[in-house]
Amino acid sequence: MSLVLVADDEPAVLEVLSQVVEDLGHDVIQARDGEEAWNLARARRPNLVVTDHMMPRLSGLDLCRKLKGDEVLGRVPIILLSAVLPHGAPEAHAFLHKPFEITDFESLIRQALAEAPPSKGLEGSAAVEALGTWVALGFEGPLSTARAQVERLRTEGRADGGALETLGAQLRTMEALSRDFQEAAQLAARTVMLRPVMADLGVHLRHTLEAWRQDRPQVRWTLEAPDSRVELRFDPARMGQALDALLGHAERHGGEVRVELESTPSLVTVRVKDQGPGVSDEELRHLFEPFRAGGAGSGLGLFIASELARLHGGGLSVESRRGQGTTFSVVLPRG
Template sequence: MSLVLVADDEPAVLEVLSQVVEDMGHDVLQARDGEEALGLARARQPQLVVTDHMMPRLSGLELCRKLRSDHVLKDVPVILLSAVLPHGVPEASAFLHKPFEINDFESLIRQSLAHTPVARPAPDAPPVEALGHWVAQTLQGPLAVAREQLQRLHAAPAADRQALDTLGAQLRSMEAVTRNLQEAARLAAGSVTLRAVSEDLTPHLRRVVESWQSQAPEVAIHLSAPEEPVGLHFDPERIRQVFDSLLANAVHHGKGRGEVRVELTTSQGLVTVRVRDEGLGFPEQELSRLFTPFQARSEDGGTRLGLYIASELARLHGGALSVESRPEKGSTFSLLLPRG
């Protein structure tokens, strides 16, 4: 599993490319312009950068040049995407001309990461973090082979498309569990630190809602937020993880029953994000265990690592995550974040 930074100023393209990279079993950082990409690269040190060329503030070519001049990031491979440039540039490790086939993009990702060392925990990392990393790395190989074989089956003329779609969904689920396991181990070991900035929270929430609207068009998702900026000191990438976990739970646990409502409200000292669904709800005896790792779900035998991770990231921001739920009445998850 590698950390891949994807930069593109078109939200739809950014989400598609990010999903492809995640489906391949890697963690993704998203940037919407060159300056944001450079800042994330310096803060998180990804193993690969994928960037569009035509972006505001800093073009893809300029980003390549700045990465090459950075003594820490100079050897990080960069895939440059462009509909304007006819060929690659010396500063980029690889080049794809837009439009391109997803299979070509996946192949280039694999080639670029083939000889790139995967980030490893420090030699003195706590045992729980080392264990999480070992499990994730052990599963990565078999999952990658399974993904490649699934793609071969898709190309077969007599393939059972419904069965292949089901297998693909299960593979994505296993890859997500692998990523969450490693993240949960780092959180349990106290190895996660925030890289906070002072920004308007609303656009970050809006982008996650739009992403889930695209992924689950059959579910009505409504966002209510103040018109004025909601200033807050937070880590954008980590808060996006929290939002993503809450929306994932609302969409999947809601089972398509009714709509999902996302509400952002503010007071003098607090910012609150509520995610309401009209799904099955949770039995009272399960509520106290929702944010505890490795607790089995009564309905499907799965685990709630995503909610545990979201709760821990909220705590690192000085906030908290809570839930109100009743069977057959839906659930409301509330993220509370202090201002100032």
């Protein structure tokens, strides 16, 4: 099973092309214009890109050029669709002139994926999920015992308060790692199911930010959001989990963490900005990879956040420059 990014500004065409890809047994992420496709490609690293040429904000041809010029995405094959380009473009792996037969499209999908570079992400399987559950259960006993002993020492006053606080913090970190490992395994095995509801994302974001404001008062938390309701179909628990990962990454630098909510008729974007030292280009290329030792993307939180954004039909991207902080953007479709 591969991940295919399909980009077209005509909703009906986008749905038909996506359905064909899904019928071939692959996962699909959708983009409604070239700029959205570029952001999703950077966030999700698809195995194949299928794009129309005539699109707003960024044409299919310009998208091809940006993808080919990217160090990470340059080897990803691209199928370019167009009714105005008679012979395609050298930047594309393959070309189909509109209108075309679905059977020709299916053949190109199979051919392109056969030549696509392998995905660097986790491979989903029942074995991976079982391993995650085993690790979580295996940690639960020792962690429970350690928590009880720390609480006993605190109650009896037989240990230094500072040492107990440090031990408590380390236990909480281990508990979080255990939960994240199990969550990452379930995401890799594709067994995570969303429970979406129609709700106001602005209200949800305000509640999430208020909890962080109370827990981390040393950080200046600011929110810029529309006064009107931002109705969206999403899973509140899973979206909160993704936001917590981004806020947790941002607050490590102290100072101010700025959260912005932007809404258009077709998209909702949540940006989390920090004033930290920024992330190097090398770290950016691996930021959403799981199980990395050291570096800005250590741990599983950002991988989990990117996967949860994908499950919502959107994507997570990042922009950063040394000395200018880091901005994470969650882009979600409305509809």
